[in-house]
Amino acid sequence: MIGIEATNTDEQISKLQDVLDKLPDVHQAIAERAIEKSKEEVQSNLYPGHGYDTGLLHGSYGGELEEPGESSARWTFGSGVFYDPYVEFCWGGRCSHFRPMLEVLKSEMPTIMDEEYKKVLE
Numbered sequence: 001m002i003g004i005e006a007t008n009t010d011e012q013i014s015k016l017q018d019v020l021d022k023l024p025d026v027h028q029a030i031a032e033r034a035i036e037k038s039k040e041e042v043q044s045n046l047y048p049g050h051g052y053d054t055g056l057l058h059g060s061y062g063g064e065l066e067e068p069g070e071s072s073a074r075w076t077f078g079s080g081v082f083y084d085p086y087v088e089f090c091w092g093g094r095c096s097h098f099r100p101m102l103e104v105l106k107s108e109m110p111t112i113m114d115e116e117y118k119k120v121l122e
Contacts, residue, residue: 037108
């Protein structure tokens with residue numbers, strides 16, 4: 001429950017509207033942090049010895065945020081390097097970078113969201 005202190009109903013409504021107006025910005029901040037965390041995690045799993053040009057692939061990962069809405073934000077994440085699908089899905093017969101990244105992101109998203117929502121509610 002959001003704790004909004006106000007002396008009358010109109011003031012409460014106004015303060016609640018201020019919080020609601022900030023939600024798209026909060027969702028954008030959450031998505032931007034998730035993209036950055038995803039990039040850090042994938043890059044941490046790339047290391048010399050994989051048999052490909054790690055520098056090119058390493059620097060190619062990134063994300064793009066779609067327009068955040070009042071209740072959600074969507075983004076895409078990946079690499080533009082032509083051999084990335086081979087490295088990701090064929091190298092070693094496993095999903096070598098994205099699956100571990102998704103597991104880390106899954107565990108850290110509640111903290112990221114909590115921190116960003118608290119900034120608005122304080």
